[in-house]
Amino acid sequence: MEPDVRVFATEELSQARRSEVVDVCIAAHDEQNFTNLFLRYIPSGGRHVLGYRGSELISHAVATTRAAQPESLPVLRTAYIDAVSTLPEYQGQGWGSAVMRRLAAEIDDYEIGCLQTDKPGFYERLGWELWRGPLAGRGDDGLIPTPDQRGVMILRLRQTPALNLYERLTIEVQPDRIWE
Numbered sequence: 001m002e003p004d005v006r007v008f009a010t011e012e013l014s015q016a017r018r019s020e021v022v023d024v025c026i027a028a029h030d031e032q033n034f035t036n037l038f039l040r041y042i043p044s045g046g047r048h049v050l051g052y053r054g055s056e057l058i059s060h061a062v063a064t065t066r067a068a069q070p071e072s073l074p075v076l077r078t079a080y081i082d083a084v085s086t087l088p089e090y091q092g093q094g095w096g097s098a099v100m101r102r103l104a105a106e107i108d109d110y111e112i113g114c115l116q117t118d119k120p121g122f123y124e125r126l127g128w129e130l131w132r133g134p135l136a137g138r139g140d141d142g143l144i145p146t147p148d149q150r151g152v153m154i155l156r157l158r159q160t161p162a163l164n165l166y167e168r169l170t171i172e173v174q175p176d177r178i179w180e
Helices: 015-029 032-041 095-106 120-124
Strands: 004-009 047-053 056-070 076-086 112-116 135-139 142-145 152-156 169-172
Touching: 004 095, 015 032, 015 047, 015 056, 015 076, 032 076, 047 095, 056 095, 056 112, 076 095, 095 120, 120 152
Parallel strands: 076 112, 135 169
Antiparallel strands: 004 047, 047 056, 056 076, 056 169, 112 152, 135 142
16 A cells, blocks of 8 residues: 655644654654653644555654754754654555655755664665764854764755765754754
8 A cells, every 4th residue: 555645734733643643653663752742842843744554644754943054064954854753563664765755855945854863774765864974962052062973864955055974063952952
């Protein structure tokens, strides 16, 4: 069955649909912290891409606006991708790829796409590139080095300037997180 992929703003998601998203994320990652997805991390402002099989939610990803900055460039309006999740029994069947391809088409108004993952091979097949330079957060008190951070990837979009993947990349610090 071909995935039925739909796009919603966070504000358009009913409470029932939000619960379905949280359930898919928890099932995919075995991580209870996803119960806070809409309360703490994405209360508004996200672009959610949902993959359905009939009426069953199978896969999800969301883009939010953040600000990444390669060392030699100005701050870039960044589509930061989170909560990429597919129900375990459907993983490896193209659901996550369908959702991520649609998401890439939905973020063409940004300057760059960015995410953090422990599965770079999946994203590389979809055109994402592993950032190879040092990483840091940007806070009110300056840079916060994140030397142990791994798996930050970028997606070049229509407006992405020329990049050197070996330069330092920083992103603004958010409550409770820098990259993840």
